[in-house]
Amino acid sequence: MEKKYFMDIVINKEKLSDGSSVFVAHCLTLGIASQGNDMDEAMKNIKEAIELYLEEQPEKYDILSNEPPLFSVVEVTKGAKAASVIR
Numbered sequence: 001m002e003k004k005y006f007m008d009i010v011i012n013k014e015k016l017s018d019g020s021s022v023f024v025a026h027c028l029t030l031g032i033a034s035q036g037n038d039m040d041e042a043m044k045n046i047k048e049a050i051e052l053y054l055e056e057q058p059e060k061y062d063i064l065s066n067e068p069p070l071f072s073v074v075e076v077t078k079g080a081k082a083a084s085v086i087r
Helices: 039-056 058-063
Strands: 009-015 021-027 032-036 073-075 084-086
């Protein structure tokens, strides 16, 4: 049976210098990134980047977790005295 691993992926919508948008996917666990024209393409591309990265550096499997990551969002308001956590 194949062992499964989980990684933290964050996707941000960013503006390019020409004003167009791109979705940038960051794999926080491995420190790599990719992009796409939409979220689905960005996710497909980061999965491919992860596979290629791990193919070249299989020793990185040692730092991966087989438990799903925890996730939270922090909302910060300009001028607020404290940030609030959204769950």
